[in-house]
Amino acid sequence: MEKRSLSLAGHRTSVALEPEFWTAVERLAAEDGLSLAAFVASVDRGRGEGNLASALRVTVLRRVEAAASGQAMSSD
Template sequence: MSGLVKRSVTLAGHRTSIALEAEFWAALVACAEARGMALAALVAEIDAARTSEQGLASALRVFVLRNFSCR
């Protein structure tokens, strides 16, 4: 597993920085491409669906786990 990689995105008009492992970023990019959307749009969609108790990085990791199964 690699170290954390920080990326900045704009959510609801505000810039925020998110730190995830490179593998999670790669999986999110693959999901966004499969859906025909930009990575920022996918992150915004996940952000909008999460509960206030769940951190954004956690919500992104859970999204990846729910959308990728062992084959």
Template sequence: MSGLKKRSVSLAGHATSVALEPEFWAVLDRIAAERGLSQAGLMVQIDKERGRRPLASACRLLALDWVARPRPGAD
């Protein structure tokens, strides 16, 4: 995998950044598009649902879950 890429985001009024591999960002961008969200909107959603898990870990797990999910028409 390539090196980490950082993206800045505002969560609950606080600026933070998340560093992930470009491959994970590509999947997260597809998830955001599928859900009709901006990149920032998806990050807010992940933040609300992650519990005590680190944000970067929650992002990676969401991406892995999404790519493993069966797609209609895919055999």
């Protein structure tokens, strides 16, 4: 696991993900023209009550599935 610290909504938080997921999150952020922090913040805003790390993993999975089926999907 790789832990990274970010500022979300004015508060510092840490998120631990496997390095492969961080690579995927960084790629998706770049595809969306967002900084890593902005991308994570967009996922954070849409996650509801769940864990942020889990929400990031699910976002990666959904985007990979959408790409595999030829669909476009936003991070929100």
